[in-house]
Amino acid sequence: xxxxxxxxxxxxxxxxxxxxxxxxxxxxxxxxxxxGRYDPSLPxxxxxxxxxxxxxxxxxxxD
Amino acid sequence: MTSDHATPATxxxxxPGFWAGLYCASIAxxxxxxxxxxxxxxxxxxxxxxxxxxxxxxVRAAERRSAAxxxxxxxxxxxxxxxxTASMGYVLGLGIAIALWNAYDLSGPVVFAIALLPTLPTFGxxxxxxxxxxxxxxxxxxxxxxxxxxxxxxxVLATGxxxxxxxxxxxxxxxxxxxxLPVWSGGLGVAQLWMKVRGE
Numbered sequence: 336x337x338x339x340x341x342x343x344x345x346x347x348x349x350x351x352x353x354x355x356x357x358x359x360x361x362x363x364x365x366x367x368x369x370x371g372r373y374d375p376s377l378p379x380x381x382x383x384x385x386x387x388x389x390x391x392x393x394x395x396x397x398d
Numbered sequence: 399m400t401s402d403h404a405t406p407a408t409x410x411x412x413x414p415g416f417w418a419g420l421y422c423a424s425i426a427x428x429x430x431x432x433x434x435x436x437x438x439x440x441x442x443x444x445x446x447x448x449x450x451x452x453x454x455x456x457v458r459a460a461e462r463r464s465a466a467x468x469x470x471x472x473x474x475x476x477x478x479x480x481x482x483t484a485s486m487g488y489v490l491g492l493g494i495a496i497a498l499w500n501a502y503d504l505s506g507p508v509v510f511a512i513a514l515l516p517t518l519p520t521f522g523x524x525x526x527x528x529x530x531x532x533x534x535x536x537x538x539x540x541x542x543x544x545x546x547x548x549x550x551x552x553x554v555l556a557t558g559x560x561x562x563x564x565x566x567x568x569x570x571x572x573x574x575x576x577x578x579l580p581v582w583s584g585g586l587g588v589a590q591l592w593m594k595v596r597g598e
Contacts, residue, residue: 372597
């Protein structure tokens with residue numbers, strides 16, 4: 336699965352740690368999701384979508 | 399998701415490598431003194447327990463480093479405290495059990511009781527691992543731990559089965575079944591390292 340997390344984060348000038356703090360996860364998790372090494376669960380994907388104020392499909396896309 | 403995840407902290411003092419080196423050197427020296435009969439068993443046991451205290455600054459240094467990388471949270475801290483306590487209980491329990499076994503001609507229920515001395519702390523370690531998986535709210539960290547546990551379990555099964563047949567055909571000596579825990583723990587470390595090398 337692909338995602339626009341890095342772009343969305345950069346638009347807000349957030350570091351990975353900033354995003355991790357807002358999501359209540361570790362920086363490792365944000366890094367793993369951003370680089371496509373880990374696909375988040377549906378609850379976490381919803382939390383990410385809520386944080387950016389976007390629908391999930393606007394952030395996560397199929398390969 | 400909770401606010402268990404701490405923000406990065408700066409590292410201060412000696413790194414975990416320093417304390418790990420000091421701990422290993424201490425254990426090696428004490429073991430050498432004991433094997434060469436330079437010190438009696440009670441003194442060796444006391445020194446071993448004393449050396450275990452080095453694990454406290456080692457764990458704290460590792461926690462500082464992890465916090466600086468943004469991978470430390472309250473659940474991991476709790477897990478480390480529980481494992482540290484269980485490890486100290488294990489060394490103490492094992493030492494007392496061996497000392498009693500060597501000093502007295504024990505049999506029956508008493509032997510059962512002294513076998514429990516090192517066993518119960520290892521149950522504590524297993525419980526601590528289980529609690530970590532239950533309490534960890536970061537799904538990625540939980541996924542990594544579960545993956546490492548499964549890889550390690552595979553190693554224990556493979557090693558155990560292979561060793562068992564080698565032992566049956568009298569190619570290798572008998573080893574005690576409690577070795578599964580240290581082998582599994584070692585496997586966890588190997589699995590974590592393997593995932594790190596793969597960039598996971």
